[in-house]
Amino acid sequence: MKKLSVGAWITCIAAVLAIVALFVFMGNTGSGYFKDNKPANFELYVILGAVALVGAIALKTGVDNKWADLAAGVLQVAGPVLLALALITLVGTRVEGLGFIYFSNADVAKEVQTAENLASGSGAIANMVLLGCATLLGIVGAFCNLRKKGA
């Protein structure tokens, strides 16, 4: 653990946020307005993204050679890209529903904005925010070396 740089910790947080986002997604698609509304390959992208980030840290701290460094770098790039892909895919399948819930005409607002629908809407937004943060932190992590200097 002592070998981990600030960049590694940021990457680690990104991976954790991605996993949390995955759990939020499962809750959000388990009931309510977005029940069973699962974008294609979403879970796969998130899991692979998180695994890539964790894998990068493991490689960088566990193995000390040129090829391991290179592989870790590739994973540092791939992780956020996969999370970005998950995020934009999620956005694509949530825009219509969120528009429905939050921007329907005033005369139908009572019916649209039920507690269940609003919970689904805020769940979807939380899902996107978490993934957005995970992606952003992953990108920031990619600018950093994962191992402390001289460690």
Place this chain on the structure above:
Amino acid sequence: MGKSKKLTSFFKGMACLLACLLVFASVGSGIVEGYRGSLDSVLGTESYRTVEDASTAVFKSDYATIEEMAAAAKDIAIREGEEGTVVMKNDNAALPLAKGSQVVLFGLAAYAPYPYANGDLKGGNADAVDLVQALEAEGLNINATVKDFYVTNILNRHEEMVPNRWTGELMPSVAYDNIYVAAPGDMVDYKVVEVAPELYAEKGAPETWKESIDKENTTAIVVFARGAGEGNTYAPGKALNYAGEATGADPLALSADELAVVDVAKETCGKVVVLINSGNNMVLKEIAKGGAHEVDAICYIGVINDYQLTGVARVLTGAVNATGAMADTYVADNASIPAVVNFGGGYFADYDIAASHGDDPRYPGQEIGNTETGSFGGSASYNGGHYIVEAEGIYVGYKYFETRYFDSIANPAFNAASAKGATQDAAWDYNKEVLYTFGHGLSYIPYEQTIKSVTVDKTEDGEVKAVVAVTNKGDKDGKFLAQLYVQVPYTEYDKTNLVEKSAVSFLNSAKVDVKAGETQEVTITVPAKYLASYDYKAAKTWILDEGDYLFTAAAGSHAAVNNFLAYAGLETDGTTEKGEVVTWNLAAFDKTTYATDNGTAVTNVADNADLNYWTGKDTVTYLSRQDWDATYPINYNEVEIKIGDSPKKDEWIAQMRGQVYTVKTNEPAKEGEDTGLRFYTVNGDTEKIGNINDPYWDNLVNQILIDEAVGAVIHGGSRSDELTHVENPIVLQNEGVSGFTTGYNDQASGKTYKFNIHSQTLIGSSFNPQLAYEWGRVEGNSGLWIKRYDLWGTGLTLRRTPYNGRNYEYISEDPMLTNRMGYSIMLGCKEKGIMNGPKHMGFNDQEHNRAGISAYMHEQKFRETDMRGFQGGLDDAKGLAVMIAFNRIGATAAAHHAGMIQQVMRKEWGYWGLISTDMMNNSYYFNPESMVMAGITQVADFATNDNHINQGEGGVDKTWPYISVESVKNDATLVNMAREDLKYQLYTFANSAVMNVRTEKLTTWYDNALNAVKYVGGIGGGICCLAWLALSLLKGKKEQEA
């Protein structure tokens, strides 16, 4: 070394950042494409430009300038107020009000009539006129003390900054301290907000406010309103008072607080006039004749818009004669309406039997319920277990009350005096149950309408022509309303075969200007086919019974039925003056003349809409006039009905699950191939434009790819989709029933003109098809000005009960008044090339669970009520569009109902326009293959531009994963039908003002931004990636060397 390490990390980070941006931009472009219309609307950008060549335009505006256009629209709106205002009661010469009269306005709606907010229902033009302005313009003096008190202390109109739920951004919104509830919600408590006089002092009324009124010389005008809206349904018995306490009363009845306002008006003013500002029938027993709070006069002013109040004021002051008539029957208690008995709906005892526990082959392993989902989606459900039984049959509104009244005198054996349906006494009594019947409306100037002659051309396209003499018996020139009614024979055949006949049926009406003391003749025509009745049991087609057909001209349905009674030598209730009757005799029973329509044999298409079809026994007894007592409806939601007990259980469950059509696997479809034919080549080719059977159309659509053919129908969206190999126009759909909600921005003056200034309610009560036609032309012209051509611009569902939240969008309880108004509006629009689609065809009789409720009925009701309301616009006028209702007809979703859409509309009526669904909100309810096969040309699934069925995981459809190119390519029937549906769509476009323009795609700033990000992300990312790899490898080499 340190610098090299930093550079390596920098390039790695940049590669990651730019790759992420590339992903966002690439996938985001697809998303943006789907929501381009909405984005443009929010950002003020333009993705498409319509280019018009005025010299070749087929459809041209009747107006040379936008000012002329606006003036014409305003004129129609004012005339809607003039001709639609109904004087329901006028005693003690309360009306008209003399110019210079003193008036006091009471009631919240007097200062903020419904609707007070601009939107779908109201244009919101800068020169809109409110009631105060309108009355003052007509020379009335409004008591300032009361006005100021109401406006400042009670209503206190202000803007509130309301946080947007999503963004949190504060947005201005019109608000009042006290205002009636504009959206009643869905069968929930309804608070009747009216400030009772006992609270005036508390609200800061001047102590001397009563003294500011000269009682003897002042008339009170009290205005009461009820709101409405999409997804809203009133709940009987769910009223709350101003204090928020449940009263158990009907929310449409005047509340104690409202009656207290009436009382204080009576106390302080010499005369009291009440204006009813609502699209939902209110209960006015307390203020009607004999009521505990009786007032001098009552007028119906419907749901107003920007300019109608000018017309209303002209009626109140007598500047024009009162010519409006009731488009609905107002009763003493809504519980006396047989349709109300089954209102709201309930569940089958074992509704869950139709739920899927993983056994639906389209959704293997999925749990899908069978409960209500609400109008806007919810958990996975077929929503087929919730139902109403429309056991009243054809007896909707006055057809029930007047027929029962007729039988109470003419046919004592029919048990009309039974207690069933009686709310005012132990035995049913027409004059106690009905306050103001359909067609009732008082004229200021005395007049007489007398039928002179009738000819009936009993052929497929024949007409009834009636000549009516209108005599002005007053000393002022004026306009008058003539109404034509018929009584068709009710024979033993009908009794045996349960063919129901109303004792009186409205046919059509006209208005005529007559000088004082003179007589004018007016000819009223109507297609003769509307004399026929549908016999769903024996002949299974339209029939005409032998016997005398009685025609009369009368000021309302009650006067008409009294004329028929008097003609038969029977005593009437004496409430109307006797009028002439002209007869037309049919010597022999005729079941052939109207058994063929448009070359198609007419026979039953909705047997399975009858609940008895499914239960296999006489579970439902439909109301029959031959025994009002034994057949009066019961609430079938209180009867235990089990799907599992049905001899057709599996078929019934399949219908509930939307399995109307099953995709075939053994009939390969031909993939579309580009033959070079293009849509725009039809421009100017009148032969092809005028003939859908021209081979051009089949050849055109046969080019469409399988993916796009099915995709464009089932993912229609709010605009037409781009079809490869066709180069079809992109046509945007527009709201709403009051006219195009999109305004016209005049760049020269900087002014914005809004043309959604029409009132559906007042056009209905105008009883003037000519005015409706003129509105249709104006509505069409406005489309040409704003370059929008596809509009959901009228509503033709019947007002079956007073509780439907969409009643304000509809015309009347009566099919023929709706039919003639729909005919006129749609004809006017069509002449200007506008695809004006009426809402919501197929029994949108309540908004409560509109997203799936099953409306069970017999086929006579199916044919003669709601369908007939739409027939004028679609069959007779050959209008260009229609929106199908959400709900089910029987167990079949209206959008899956091939019997209604294919057999009746396309074949019998020869209708070739657009057919859209209502909003696709539940993929388990709306079934794609069934909609395609029913003939839907475009599913309304919101703003996406997605005409593919391969956008989901694994290349399947993203909404219906069991649909894919793979799954439909072996069903030629389905694919060809999808192409056929698109053929109708394209043919309709070719016959519309869409041909006036060419659509050009523009590149917006956000397109440029996305493209820039893509290029920067792609190229920059690649360079950074290479730089990072090079530095990494170089570093490794140097370390090795070191």
